[in-house]
Amino acid sequence: MEENTKRRVLVIWNDVKELYRITGFLETLWEDWALPVKTMYPINLVLEEAFSNIIFYAFDDQDTHMIGVEFLLETDKLVIIIKDGGKPFDPTAKEDPDTSLSVEERPIGGLGIFLIKKMMDEVHYERVQDKNHLTMTKYLNSEN
């Protein structure tokens, strides 16, 4: 870890209501780390999309599972790593939806992962010791 890297971790349960906690956590984080205001919505969005995929698809049982979200602030980028112990699931392997389709042709699903890939600068998946690791990076330069 770089010397100037800041780190904060959020642990959430696989429950839709935890989305409120994500939003609250981000509001505090944005203030504490003085992050650019206009990046809060995109980050909140990608977290919701990634998190929704995990709670709906990663676990076959009705049990409570912990999901870890690690935030790393380096000099010029924000790195978010989501770790869950669910089934192997690589969201980056999904094909992008065809955004040129007409209303009638447009399928209802498939947008979540696509939005993650579009809003973040880098998205990387790894399976590490029975856990899914999804690493998303957003560059924080003047254009962002």
Add this chain to the structure above:
Amino acid sequence: MEIKTTMNGNEAVVTLSGRLDTTNYNDFENQTNEWFSNRITHLILDCSDLNYISSSGLRVFLTIQKRMMATGGKFSLFAMQPGIREIFDISGFSAIFSIYPDLESARKG
């Protein structure tokens, strides 16, 4: 999220305030079923107070659009916030929805 509906014959002007996400898209979806059963021919959505939407919300919007088009009605959105507009642009939704700057142009369009 707050939903306020103003009826004007077969036209409904709906104001959505707050967030539309995985926690509440169901409520919005239930509301839309009510509008459809009231045979609304022009559904106009005031987005000026909508400050967050995720794919769950976008899915409901798409369902509304498909339904209105299939029944010969119209679905218009106006006064979209820039952050929301960006999501619509990225997902290709801007091309398939009728988006206006204000209520008047939404009514005329």
